[in-house]
Amino acid sequence: MDLVVVLVLCLSCLLLLSLWKQSSRKGKLPPGPTPLPIIGNILQLDVRDISKSLSNISKVYGPVFTLYLGLEPTVVLHGYxxxxxxxxxxxxxxxxxxSFPVAQRVNKGQGILFSxxxxxKEIRRFSLMTLRNFGMGKRSIEDRVQEEARCLVEEFRKTNETTSTTLRYALLLLLKHPEVTGTTNMVGRVNFRKDAEKTLLGSSILFFLKKLHR
Incomplete structure (x- = not known):
């Protein structure tokens, strides 16, 4: 008998605590269906078609309403x-x-995932800045090299055999002697798609050839 009395008292305390929490929050939250103690509005939601259940509730309480999922209040926005x-x-x-109650207890809401x-906002700004510095959202040098290589191949096909052979020989020398690569910074990025820079390409290759054969 004593055990039954203790259980009844515990359940009564839980019910009173639940009702007190719900009543104290109602004034600060949008209107919504009356929740049941402890379980909230869970029984008013059709698990097989939650969107329809939310739509029906919004017709009564408007596009912004409050549902209790257990003891936790949840504000729902319905409609565009x-x-x-x-x-x-x-x-x-x-x-x-x-907020995630478990995360609050484990790491007090710190870190990237649960802050x-x-x-x-500060962590997000710092993370995005760091990722952009590593090249996120930018065209990598590999993409640019591949694009310029395709354009160079097209130029090879347009020219005669002598010019093509000279260009191949010059590029092979550049690959063989990478110390000359630093000189390209003085000339600028080679872009085979622009006619104005084709002359620059030819002058650069001749300059490299003269330097290599000194």
Whole structure:
């Protein structure tokens, strides 16, 4: 009998605590269906078609409403206009991330994955800057080399055999003597697609050939 009384008292305390938490938060949150103690609004959601359940609730409480998933309140935005206003028109105010209770207890919300607020913005800005410095979002030198190589092959096909042979020989010498590569910084990046720079290419190769055969 004593065990039953203890269980009843514990359940009663949990119910009262749940009701107190829900009532204290209602004034700060958008309206929504009345939640049940402990389980919240879970029974009002059809797991097989959650979108339809949310649509039906929005018809009663509007495009912005509150659902309780257990003891945790969740604000739901339903419809294009509500989502656009929150994430685009007021994007700065809603740019934060949700809190994860487990992460808060384990690492106090630190790190890239679980940080929030001002700290998360600083980490995000630093991470993006670092990744861009490593080439994220930029064309790599390999892509540029491949593109210029294709253009060079096209130039080989357009010229006669003597010119083609001379160019091949000059490029092979450049590969064989990489110490000359630094000189290209004085000349600039070779771009075989521009007619104005083709003369520069020829002058550069002749300069390299003269330097190599001294």
């Amino acid at each position: 206009e509500a989502v656009k206003e929150a994430l685009i028109d007021l994007g700065e105010e809603f740019s934060g991330r949700g 929030n607020g001002k700290r998360w």
